[in-house]
Amino acid sequence: TILVKQAKERLEELATKRKEEIRVVAYIGKQREKEEAKKAMESLEFDVLLTTSQFLARNFDLLEGKTFDFVFVDDVDALLKSSRNAERVLLLLGFTQADLELVRRYLDARKKRNRRLEELREKLEERRRSVKHGCLIVASATGRARRGRATSLYRELLDFEVGATKDVLRNLYDAYIERCDEATLVKLVKRLGKGGLIFVPVRAGMELAEHLAEVLRRNGINAEAAHSRRKEVVDEFARENLDVLVGVANYYGILVRGLDLPHLIRYVIFYGVPRLEFHFSLGRIGISELMALLRILLDCLEGEECERAERLYFLLRRHLLRMGSNERELLEKRISERIAKTEVEARFLEAIDFVEKVLESESATQLLQRYKYALFEKEGDRIKVAIPDVKTYIQASGRASRLFAGGITRGLSVVLVDEQRCFAGLQRGLKWRYEEAEFSRLEELDLERILREIDEDRALVKGLIEGKRTGMRKDLLKSALMVVESPNKAKTIANFFGRPARRRLGRTIAYEVNTGEYMLTIVATLGHIYDLVTQRELDGVLVSPRAFIPIYDSIKRCKKCGEQFVDHASCPNCGSEDIIDKAEVVRAIQRLAIEVDEVFLATDPDIEGEKIAYDVYLALRPFVSKISRTEFHEVTRSAIERAIKERREL
Template sequence: PTGIGKTTFGVAAALFLGGKAYIMLPTSILVSQVEKLARRLGGEGILAYHTSLSEKQRKEVKEKIRHGEFSLLITTSMFLSKNFDLLKGQTFSFIFVDDVDSMLKRAKNVDKVLMLLGFREEEIEEAMKASSTSSFQQPSRRVGLLVVSSATAKPKTRRVRLFRRLLGFEVGMPLGGLRNVEDVVVFPRGSLVEEAVRLVKRFGRGGLLFIPSDLGREKIGEYVSALREAGIEAESYEELNEKLIERFERGEVQVLVGISSAKNPLARGLDLPQSVRYAVFAGVPKNRIPLDFDRLTIPQCLAVIVAVKPFLEAARANRYLWELRRNLTADPSKSKRAEALLAEVRSFLAEALSNPEVVERIQKAPNVWLERKAEGFEIVIADAAGYLQASGRTSRLYAGGVSKGASFLLVDNEKAFNDLRRRLSWFLEEIEFKRFEEVNLESLFEAVDRDRRKIGELKKGKISEEEKKLVRSVMVVVESPNKARTIASFFGRPARRRVGSLTVYEVNAENLVVNIVATGGHIFDLTVDRGFHGVEVDEHVIPVFETIKKCNQCGEQFTGSFCPRCKSQDYLDKMAVVEALREIAKEVDEVILATDPDTEGEKIAYDVASILRCFNEKIRRAEFHEVTRRAFTEALRNPRSLNIQLVEGQTVRRVADRWVGFELSQHLWKVFDNVRLSAGRVQTPVLGWVIERAEEAKRRVGLLKLRGEEVEIKLNIPDLEEAKRLYEEAETFTVEVLGERVETVSPPPPFSTDAMIREASRLLGFDATLTMRLAQELFEAGLITYHRTDSVRVSTAGMTVAQRYMAENGLESLFKARKWSEAGAHECIRPTRPLDAEQVRLMLYSGALRGKLTGKHLRLYDLIFRRFMASQAVEAEVRRKTVKIRVGGFEEDRELTAGLVEEGFYRFLKVKLEDLPEGTFKIVGKELKLAPSKVYYTQGTLIQAMKERGIGRPSTYAITVNRLLEHKYLVERKRYLFPTRLGVKVYAYLSSHFGDLVSEEFTRRLEELMDKVERGEADYNESLLNLYHDLKGRIPG
C-alpha cells in the first residue's frame, strides 16, 4: 500500500544484506532520490544512472557498470531493457524492483532479471515450456533474492509465470472493488455540463471529471472550456504529464477531465491518494454497440445476448453464451469453428431483433436501452468496470487502511443507470447508491480530507506508535482450497507462492496483509496403534491423534504406517501441511482460524492452534456463514476465542464413532470373513429403517385409474379384492362437491440441510452426495450460506437480500420479512446476494463470476433461491374444494387446491392445482396396478427421517446414506432404496447380538449426550469414561 515505506525498505535491505545488489525504479527522478537516500543511510560503493548526469558522467557510470565496480546499482527498468549487454554475465545476490509494472512492460525484462539472479538461459526456456510448476525441476544451486513492489501489477506477458516456476511466487493485482467510496446518484435539474460545473465548483480541488466514452473525446474540450469559464482551473487527460500531475497535487489545477473507461489513463493509471478527493461522472459510463449484425464480433455478440437474454429463446441463448465464452479470444478468420459460430449467432440475433414484438418488449424493459437510429438500432450497455475503475481513483489503499472517497454520478438515462446498478451488483454485493439529497456533504468531505491528511503525514514519515500498528500481517486458515481462492479473489488477483506443500494467497484487506491457506480438511485423526482403538483410558480419557495419510496407490485415507486396504507404504502425509503452516505462522503477526462454522470446523481450528502455539502466540478464531467479502471482513474485525466445549463435543462424537464402529466392524469381519464390511452407531439403525420399510411395502394396495369423458381420477384402495371388483364392475363414478372456501396459506420455511436434500431428490433427482457436493461448491463460490445446518433462521442480512431482489424486480408488494426462528449461531441455507439463477448464469458467461459451475449447480441454486424468496414473501390465497368420490359402493373424501386467488409466495414456487367438476361420469377407460402399501425410502426421505428421529447431523446425513450404498447394504433403483441380501444379513446379526448398541434409542441418547457436552452441560471426560465402561460391558472380548 501507499505510504508503507516499500522503497525505503528496498534500500535498507540492499545495504543490510551486503553482496552485490540492484535497485530498479520506474523513473529517473526516483533513481536520483533513492541514490540520495542510500548515501544518507551510509551506503558505500553506490552507483546510479539517471538523466541528470552529464554526458561524460554517463559514460563513466556505464564503464563502471560493465566492470562491476559497485556494491549497489540503481537504475530505471528502461536502463535494464536498453543496456543489458553491460550487465550480462554479472550476478546479484539481491534485486529490488520498485514498481514491477514498468519492468513488465517488456516481456524479455523478466528473463534478464532472472539471468542477473543466476539462472541460465536454457533453464529459463525449459521453465517456460514446462506445462506446470510441478513438472519443472528447479535448479538446486543457490540463486539471488528478488523482491518486487507494485501498485497495480497487471502483467500482460505470459513470461511472468517464470516467477512462479523458478522463484515460487506470483505477482498479484488489487481489485478496483477494494474501495471505501460513498456512491451518490444525482438526477440533474439542468444540463449535464451545468450540473457537473456546479458540483466541481462546490467541492473544489482534487476532482476528477469523467465523460461517458460513447460521447467521444471531442466532448472533453467542451467540459474543460465550461469549467474554465466558471473560474475553475481544469485540464484534459490528453495533457497529462509529470508537470501537470505536480500542479494537480499542489492544487493549482482543481480538476482533471477524462473518459469513464477502464482503458483511460485518468481512470487506470492515476494513483494520487493524497490529492484525489472526489469524482464526478457527467453521465452513466456506457458503451454503444450498433446492431449491424454482419459486423458484430464474438465479444459484441456475447455482450448483446447478456443484455437482452430475457427476450430471447432461452435454450439457444444459453447454448450460444456458453459457446461464445469458450471462443472469446478466437480469431474467426483463423478458426473455422469460431467463424461458423459467429455466423450462427449473428443470424440468431438478427432474426430475434427483427421481430417487432421482441423489440417492443425490450424497449419497455427498465434496464435495457435499445435506441433507434437512422441506420438501425444501437444497444447501450452500462460500463460497470469503467465506473469501478474510475471511481476507485478516489479511494486508495494506504498504510492506515483504505482512504475515504466520494463519487457523484449524474444520470443522463434511467435505463442505463438501472443497468449499471444491476451489473455492479455482479462485482460487489455491498455497493449502493445514495440520493444526493440524503447525503451530509460536510461530514462526507470531512472524512475524505481527514484521510488525505493522514496520507500526507505518512509520506513525511510522521507516524504515531498507534498508527504503526495499523498494518498487520495475518495468516487466515480455511479448510478448502476452493474457499481460499474465492476469498482471495475478493481483493483482486492474489499474489501466490508455495510454502512446502501449500499454496499461499496473499492479498491486502483494509489494513491487513492477509495470507490465506487451506488445510484440505482434517489434519489429524485417532491413531490405530495406542490404547482402546486410539484412546488411552485410565482415570482420564486421552484420545491420541496422529497425522492423516492418503495412499498414493488406492486413495485410502488412514492413520498408521501403512495403508490398511492395499498394505502400501507409498502415501502423502499431512505432516507436510503441519510443517508448511508452521513456516507461515513464523512470518505473521497473527493467525486467524477461519474453518467452517460447525463443530468439525472448531475441531480443525483447535488442531491447527495446537500445532502453531509454539510458533505464534496470537491465535484467534473467525466465524462466517457465507463466503462473501462483507462476511469475511466482518469476521476478521470480530475474532473470538476457540470454543473448547464445541471441540470436546466433536471429540466425544469422533471417539464414540471409533469405539462403536471398530468394535462392531471387527465382529463382522470374523463372522462374515470380509474386512470390507463395517458398522456404525448411526448407519446401522438407519439400515434397519430401510429394511423395516421394505417389509411394510411388501403388502400391496390397488391403484385404480378411472378415465371419464371429461375427467380422470386415481384411487388408492387398501383391499385388493375390492379393487379388482371395482375394476371389473364399475361403469360410472360420481363427484360431489361438499364445500368450497378461500384459505390463506403461509409459505414453507427456507431450507435446512435435510429439507434441501429431500427437495433436491424429489424435484431434481439428485442423490444426497451430489446435492451436498454441489452445495459445498456453491458455498465456496460465495453464492449460498453454509449448507450444513439444522437451522431455518433468517438473519437481517438475509431479509435484506430478499427485499433488494423483490424491489429490483418490481415485486415490492410481495415482500414480507420473516425470521422463522429466534437468534442463534446458525442460519438457514439461502442466497448471499439478490441474484436469481438466470442472473448467476449471465455472470458466469460474462466473466463477472469465475468458477467451474455447471447446469446442476444452477439447478440446485435455483431451488435454494426460490425456496428462500418464498419464505420472505406474503401469504397466498387459494381456493379449496372438498369433494366426495363414489365408485360402486366405494367412497373417498378428498380436499383439492382448485385455484389461486392471490399468488403470494407461489410467485416463486410451483403450486399443484387439481380440480374435479361435479357430476356423474361414464367410465371410458380404466387401469389397475398393484402398488406398495408404504412408499420405499428415497435418499431425501431417509435423511428427513434421520432429522425427525434425532439421528445424525447435517454434516453426516449424506455420508451415512453413501456408506450404506458403498458397502452394498442398500441399492438404489429409480431413486428408491432397497436393502440387499447382505444388508439384511448384517443387520440381523448385529441386532440379534448387539441389539442395544445398534438401537435407535442408544444412538439418540449418544447424540443428546454430545449436544450436552457441546453446551457445557455434561463433563467431557466423565461422558467418555461412562461410554467406555458401557461398551466394555456390552461387547464380549
C-alpha cells in the same frame, strides 16, 4: 512515466528524511538525463531502478545478465500481456533461459500426457530448490491477469498464481446529479473548490475535455485538459498551480491510472456516465461488440437462448483472457473475413451467427431496447450499444481515495447523469463489487460535513509528507490463516471472496483472498495429520503409574497401493518408498502460520474435527500466539464471516 517520476521523487524525499544515501535511477527527463540513466543501468550504479514494462521490452539488453534481489511489479495485468516481458522479469530474478525452456517442455509434456512428464517434473522441482532467486511482489488493479503461458511460468518457477480478490480499500461518497450541462458543472466545481478531476466519456474524447476546460477558465476556474501529449499540466496541478484537470474516462488514460496525489485530489466529477459505446452494422460485428451484446443478452433472453448466450459468453471470455495482443489481432482479422482455422475461431463465429440471428428477431430487439442497464438502439442494420464502464469508474474515482499511513483518504465522486440506463447499469455494477456502495443524490448529502472530512484527511497527508506528523499507523487489514480439512472446501471458501491467488508449498496448495477485514490464507489438512503409533508401547500408549501418554506420529499413505500407516518409512504392504507423509502438510501449514497475525481452526464441528483442530493447534503454537476455533454448519459466505466474528478459544 508520470508515476515513475512521482515514485522517484517520493523515494528521494524518504531517503533525505532518513538521512540515507539511496541511488535511485529512472529513465525519465531530457535526453541527457536518459543517457545518464542508461549508463547507470549498464554499470549497476544504482540501489533502486524505476522503470516501465515498455522500457523493459525495448531496453532489456541494458539489464540482461544482472540479478535483482527484489522486483516489485505495480501492474501485473499490463506485464502479463506480454509473455516476453514476463520471462524477462524471471531472468532478472535469477532464473536462466534453460529454466524457462525446462518449464515450457514440462507444460507441453503435461498437455500431451507425455511419458517424460515425471522426469521433467523432478528436474523442475530440483531447479526450484537450487536456484537462489530474488523476491517478486506483484500488484493488480483489476485482478484479471491473463491466463496463459506467462502465468504458467510464474506458477511453476515461483509457486504462486495471481488471483483477483474483491476491491475493499475504498473510502468514497458516491453521488449523482440528474443533469449534465455546462452550467451545472461550473456551479459544482465552484462549490467543491480546488483539487478536482473531471472526466468526459470516451466517445466525446479530448475535444469535449478541451472545451470544458475553456468553459471553466471563462468562469474563473484555473483548469486545463490533460492527455499523454500534455503531461506538463499534471506537473502544474501537482505544484498546486491549477484548480482542476479535465480528461477522458479511458481505463488506461493518464488521469485514470497515472496520478497518485493523495494530498491534493479531493473529488472526481464524471461529465456523463462513463461508458463504452459501439456503433456497428449486422454482418460487421467485432470481438468487443460481440462480448457486449452477449453480456446484455444474458439478462434479456429466456430459456434455451439464454443458456446458449451464457455458455458462449463465458467460453469466449475465458479464451480472450488467455490471449496476447497478437493472438487477438489475428482473431479479429479472421472474424472479419469469416474464416475459422481453429476450434476457438469456430466458437467465435458460432457466437456471431447466434447474435445476428437474435438481432434479426423483432421480439428480441424490443426486449433489448427495453433493457434497463445498458443502451441499445437499432435503425435498420445500424446498431448502437452503450454499456457502463464500471472498471473505469472505480479506477478513476479511486484517485480521490488513496492509501496513506493513517488509512484511506476520504473522497467524493459525482456523476452528472446524461443516460439513465447506463447509470442504472453503473449503480448495479458498483453494487456487485462493493456491497456497501450506494449512490446518493448530491443535494441529499451534507456536503459541508463531507468536505470537512475530506480536507481533514488531506491535512493529515500533507503533515506526514512534510514530516510534521509522525507515529500515525493504521492496520487496514489483518492477516490470518484458516485451516480446514478438505481441499475442495478450502477452494470453495476462497472463491466466495473473488478469484483467489494460489500458492504451492510442496504438494500443499494454499489460497489467498481479501475478505475486507483480513488478508486470509486458506489451507487444508486433508483429514487427520497424526495417529497413534502401532509398533511401540501398548497400541501406542505409554502407561506410567500416574498417566497414560499417547505417542503420535504423522500419517503416511502409499501412492502405489493406497495403504495408510504411521510407523514405517516405506509401505508395509507393498514396500514402495513413494509415499505421501502428512508431516509435509504440517511443515507447509507452519510456514504459512509464521506469516500471519492469527490462525482460525475451521475443521468440521464434530469429534473428528475437534481432534484435527487440536493437533494443528499443537503444531502451530510455537509459530503464532493467536489461535482460535471457528465453526460453521453450512459452507456459505455469510456463515464463514459469522464464524470468524464468533470465533472462540480451543
